[in-house]
């Protein structure tokens with residue numbers, strides 16, 4: 001049970017910013033800004049550091065923990081964005097003790113950290129990691145956990161603050177949340193002691209299961225304690241979309257049906273299912289990507305400006321636009337939503353197997369590894385402007401891009417020119433080569449009047465000399481600071497499922513197309529190209 005612990009002296013003196021922390025760790029106090037003044041940081045906010053807390057990690061031995069969560073925590077620790085009074089309690093079924101789990105955690109960092117490891121930060125980071133062994137259906141395990149966490153508050157000044165991170169299989173979410181509630185680990189303590197839960201995707205399998213899951217979560221936690229994570233929202237370029245749209249005056253007047261012809265959102269992956277065949281058989285591209293990452297990008301592109309950057313103001317606008325996505329009849333789904341599955345082929349010079357030959361995949365699997373869809377948004381801003389979304393595994397390259405295709409000029413003035421200028425295009429490269437490109441027509445130098453399309457290109461790499469944080473670093477830090485803007489609210493998750501569920505239902509009612517229908521290393525099934533050709537358009541070559 002939660003105990004209100006006396007505030008230890010070290011916690012009372014807790015540094016407030018990353019700079020304070022660094023000085024404190026070096027045994028110094030901040031005297032004046034001058035000696036540390038770094039002109040490159042002028043205008044940047046001094047990062048806030050979260051309160052002392054315990055990071056309680058469910059799914060300690062899973063892939064996500066190794067690849068993303070531990071490296072993100074290490075990076076936050078290394079850059080002084082975590083407080084001194086900070087512990088990780090990692091929970092899993094396997095039989096580790098603290099020392100053997102720390103050795104595993106070190107291997108994970110060696111393999112997946114995005115920065116070279118430094119001896120001292122790694123040591124101090126791992127010193128703060130404990131392992132708690134047990135099954136999620138074992139009541140005793142949760143009771144021991146409650147006692148252990150209370151003990152840490154006493155011995156390490158973590159002040160009753162806890163972030164529960166659910167990096168488990170989604171089927172375990174209700175059980176873990178129910179157990180946390182049963183032993184009272186959800187209760188926030190008056191005057192200190194916050195409790196928050198981060199829930200990984202997929203959040204449900206369809207609209208009904210998402211509603212049920214929200215209900216289960218709501219029996220234990222209040223909505224303001226719940227952080228449903230979609231890591232695409234933590235990507236630097238995705239966050240920049242808000243700044244780009246609402247922090248600049250010149251784009252918003254063009255951002256509507258009057259000037260925009262259509263929008264294309266592409267997530268191409270060259271990887272296959274990477275040993276996650278069993279997971280993919282359950283999800284497919286629609287549940288893995290369309291319901292979350294792709295629809296989140298659509299919402300950020302299409303939403304109205306929020307009145308403030310308050311988490312709820314932002315999410316209200318995203319929910320509104322998701323609700324405005326037009327319902328589709330089964331016939332429209334057949335016409336406008338394409339599914340595909342990769343067969344064997346070549347990617348980046350390497351011969352790769354088809355999806356049906358991946359480990360843990362059924363030999364006659366009908367799971368889609370590609371999805372493309374055309375959505376209409378029924379509101380004043382977007383009426384008549386199609387949004388084309390596509391996502392595929394084993395495409396020729398890794399690239400995520402949002403392309404706003406503008407309408408052609410109303411009057412062809414340069415008929416005599418050898419080539420008409422192509423309509424303007426704004427392409428936001430989410431990854432890799434993060435940047436923003438504006439395409440426009442320009443006269444070719446010379447005596448004639450030839451016109452060619454040219455690009456004005458902004459790249460993050462050359463404009464800023466800093467590395468972007470990984471999305472998990474951003475989102476974990478936000479959750480620790482209590483900022484839910486980049487997390488999905490209950491109604492938002494349900495609204496996104498409201499768009500995808502009719503598609504899944506329509507597909508469940510009829511046989512899949514003859515799979516495999518695209519070779520690994522190609523741009524998806526021919527039906528996806530036909531979807532565009534029927535509308536007189538084509539997918540952008542990226």
Ligand code: BG6
Nearest residue numbers: 201231269271288293400431471
């Ligand atoms: C995950 C999906 O959410 O995102 C994976 O489950 C996918 O299938 C991954 O590969 C892609 O993330 P990123 O950040 O590499 O684009």
